[in-house]
Amino acid sequence: MIEHVHDLDAVREATARLLAATAELDDVTVAEPSRLPGWSRGHVLAHLSRNAEALVNVLRGRPMYASSETRDSDIARDAPRPLADQLADLRATAALFEDAAAVPADWSRTVTLRNGVTDSASRVPFRRRVEVELHHVDLGVGYGLEDLPDEFTAREIDFLTERFAGHPDVVSTEVTTDDGRRWTTGGGAEGSPVVVRGTAPDLLGWLCGRRDGSALDVADGSPLPALPPL
The missing domain is CATH 1.20.120.450 (dinb family like domain)
Structure with a gap:
């Protein structure tokens, strides 16, 4: 369609x-x-x-x-x-x-x-x-965010990671769901990307400013990347 x-x-x-x-x-x-x-x-x-x-x-x-x-x-x-x-x-x-x-x-x-x-x-x-x-x-x-259609949640994560891609104030970040879907965003700092992992609803909530990201796992103990307001 x-x-x-x-x-x-x-x-x-x-x-x-x-x-x-x-x-x-x-x-x-x-x-x-x-x-x-x-x-x-x-x-x-x-x-x-x-x-x-x-x-x-x-x-x-x-x-x-x-x-x-x-x-x-x-x-x-x-x-x-x-x-x-x-x-x-x-x-x-x-x-x-x-x-x-x-x-x-x-x-x-x-x-x-x-x-x-x-x-x-x-x-x-x-x-x-x-x-x-x-x-x-x-x-x-x-x-709640968990009630959103799965297809919508994935597409909105697509949209938001695209929006922050290359943003000078967002460090290079890899966003990964628990089931293995991955997106890259940011790019304002050199080096390996910060890997942020969680459920799709929690990742969406963080990216769109509806959740603080405290439920997410950040690899290597790095701080959760700061995101600019939408």
């Missing part, structure tokens, strides 16, 4: 899981803190809705956000809404994204994301999938 088609199907499935979990909340619990510092669950849900609209902009060749300030103020504005409004917004913006992705287009074209980052249009569905899956975890409603 073509990758973006597969990812669009996966986005629908992930969104359905997210909506089902969110529907179990109420107006009190949606206002409670999420796992993201300084954000309530309402902030996470508002961000997901605004992100869907932003990726529609990307697919249509418009700026992703009017500005960083507008992005942040829109999330702050929408975070306190009651659960029914959050759910309606999530459903409506998910449909907008799906409709925009259904328009015949050249999926090999280059698109511009936030802060001038460019990528292939074919990767936009996976970027949306990342938002939905990881922020579902951030809600703190019983869906």
Whole structure:
């Protein structure tokens, strides 16, 4: 299956899981803190809705956000809404994204994301999938990194190790799962790479800033490499 088609199907499935979990909340619990510092669950849900609209902009060749300030103020504005409004917004913006992705287009074209980052249009569905899956975890409603589809976890590790590859502030690092899958990243220091080993969910959690890496094993007693913020 073509990758973006597969990812669009996966986005629908992930969104359905997210909506089902969110529907179990109420107006009190949606206002409670999420796992993201300084954000309530309402902030996470508002961000997901605004992100869907932003990726529609990307697919249509418009700026992703009017500005960083507008992005942040829109999330702050929408975070306190009651659960029914959050759910309606999530459903409506998910449909907008799906409709925009259904328009015949050249999926090999280059698109511009936030802060001038460019990528292939074919990767936009996976970027949306990342938002939905990881922020579902951030809600703190019983869906953890271990619950993520294995295929998604491996691909997100691919994405993040690629993102840090050659980064001057990340030492050369080999990331290895307990079942033997390996990635290399970093490259800001000479010498043999630091070998970091653990379960795929623990490695993903460390790479994406959701876990501190204390469950990982670092070969030769080396310190765990420091990672820049995403």
